[in-house]
Amino acid sequence: xxxxxxxxxxxxxxxxxxxxxxxxxxxxxxxxxxxxxxxxxxxxxxxxxxxxxxxxxxxxxxxxxxxxxxxxxxxxxxxxxxxxxxxxxxxxxxxxxxxxxxxxxxxxxxxxxxxxxxxxxxxxxxxxxxxxxxxxxxxxxxxxxxxxxxxxxxxxxxxxxxxxxxxxxxxxxxxxxxxxxxxxxxxxxxxxxxxxxxxxxxxxxxxxxxxxxxxxxxxxxxxxxxxxxxxxxxxxxxxxxxxxxxxxxxxxxxxxxxxxxxxxxxxxxxxxxxxxxxxxxxxxxxxxxxxxxxxxxxxxxxxxxxxxxxxxxxxxxxxxxxxxxxxxxxxx
Numbered sequence: 177x178x179x180x181x182x183x184x185x186x187x188x189x190x191x192x193x194x195x196x197x198x199x200x201x202x203x204x205x206x207x208x209x210x211x212x213x214x215x216x217x218x219x220x221x222x223x224x225x226x227x228x229x230x231x232x233x234x235x236x237x238x239x240x241x242x243x244x245x246x247x248x249x250x251x252x253x254x255x256x257x258x259x260x261x262x263x264x265x266x267x268x269x270x271x272x273x274x275x276x277x278x279x280x281x282x283x284x285x286x287x288x289x290x291x292x293x294x295x296x297x298x299x300x301x302x303x304x305x306x307x308x309x310x311x312x313x314x315x316x317x318x319x320x321x322x323x324x325x326x327x328x329x330x331x332x333x334x335x336x337x338x339x340x341x342x343x344x345x346x347x348x349x350x351x352x353x354x355x356x357x358x359x360x361x362x363x364x365x366x367x368x369x370x371x372x373x374x375x376x377x378x379x380x381x382x383x384x385x386x387x388x389x390x391x392x393x394x395x396x397x398x399x400x401x402x403x404x405x406x407x408x409x410x411x412x413x414x415x416x417x418x419x420x421x422x423x424x425x426x427x428x429x430x431x432x433x434x435x436x437x438x439x440x441x442x443x444x445x446x447x448x449x450x451x452x453x454x455x456x457x458x459x460x461x462x463x464x465x466x467x468x469x470x471x472x473x474x475x476x477x478x479x480x481x482x483x484x485x486x487x488x489x490x491x492x493x494x495x496x497x498x499x500x501x502x503x504x505x506x507x508x
């Protein structure tokens with residue numbers, strides 16, 4: 177079974193951490209049902225406890241025990257389906273979720289979970305879209321269903337429709353960070369860069385201590401020519417997460433544009449330490465060294481980039497330009 181950390185992005189694609197998404201999206205109504213035998217009720221209580229803690233293997237075994245004695249237990253069917261979807265067993269997950277829906281066809285959570293499982297099966301996007309739409313039809317204020325439908329439409333290169341879904345999700349749940357990230361991506365697909373930047377700024381306002389989002393905003397700022405503001409965000413991102421490769425690499429790019437070559441070289445060197453198999457980092461360090469007129473060192477790093485990725489277009493171009501410069505220098 178795959179491990180799904182509570183703080184990792186949820187595999188369903190919502191953009192939330194697992195502990196705030198599918199690990200939380202378990203059905204608990206049966207715990208108050210009077211007709212449930214006491215042993216089954218106790219098994220469900222134990223299963224839910226493990227599920228919420230991210231102990232999926234233990235929860236799976238307990239849900240299976242419930243289903244051996246109560247094969248039509250809709251909540252056990254649903255929750256076990258969610259676990260199988262989380263751990264990459266999407267086909268089996270769909271079978272269980274469809275059984276749960278045969279018992280309770282009007283449950284929007286069940287339709288959402290079915291959509292989450294279907295989207296990971298090749299050729300099932302239309303069915304996944306229908307499941308999300310059915311969840312929304314049953315509960316028009318279901319922000320997560322609007323958000324997940326937006327994610328799937330965005331993946332299918334339908335940014336206008338995806339944007340409408342994300343905006344609806346934000347209108348329902350104004351602090352749904354994943355929906356603002358979706359808005360940012362959809363606007364970028366539509367080449368509406370200024371609006372995309374504003375959406376990303378909203379994400380930072382909602383969770384100012386999130387280093388990945390700070391680094392993403394910094395990357396957008398440098399595209400918009402706001403390098404000074406970008407550097408401030410990158411300093412904060414590195415302070416929060418010193419081993420975040422993306423922040424060090426972007427810091428190097430920002431400093432290279434200043435130009436602050438010594439600091440840029442140091443940032444790219446830090447990026448290489450964090451991700452020594454990344455051709456981009458070696459190429460970027462080569463560019464900084466070339467700008468500092470350390471031509472022989474620059475050539476070494478371009479060659480290292482090409483050793484990792486022989487068809488790396490930027491490294492090939494930079495190395496060719498450097499060698500041309502060297503040839504001209506020799507002729508002079």
